[in-house]
Amino acid sequence: MLMASNVKPPQTGKNHNFWQSFKHAWTGLRFTFQHEQNFKFHVLIGLLVIIFSAVIQVNTTEWLWLIGVIFIVLIAELWNTAVEYIVDLLVAKQYDPLAKHIKDVSAAIVLVAAALAVIVGLIIFIPYFWQLLF
Template identity: 55%
Template sequence: MEWLFIITAVFLVLITEIVNSAIEYTVDLVTGDYHILARYAKDIAAAAVLFASIYAVIVGMVILIPYVV
């Protein structure tokens, strides 16, 4: 069961990174010059990756620290 949580956390990070890249490429395709809403879209997509990464670290710590200690 623990491995299921670890694998899910890893794939969540990978999936959010793929969605982040898709959003960034789409924004770049649609907007030629700087636009504040384009920046917000990219920042929010990057924040999703950050939160998924934090979740993965927490899951890893909760599962692996008892084995180390």
């Protein structure tokens, strides 16, 4: 006679409550951080910007802009990662020109978000650098 297993089968249905959804989201965030170099890079840059902003004491409005663009870049990178996995799943490791275009456009989302972050960073930080130099 076989003993009953305490192992639950993988979830295939909808989440039933907030905490279940939160757990899956946290798992996805951890997975992305562990497996995606670009995500790690963006997190590192975001942390450096936060530390530098604290040192030079940016004002509240500048904090809002900086935190906003940092999160936009991270969201874009998460989106790009999800799209890449979906495309890879659908094409089953076969080359498809349309799949390449989808992945390229998804990567472009990250590029545009990062460009926005750089522009906002320059607008905020150049006056601080200017004051330090002169």
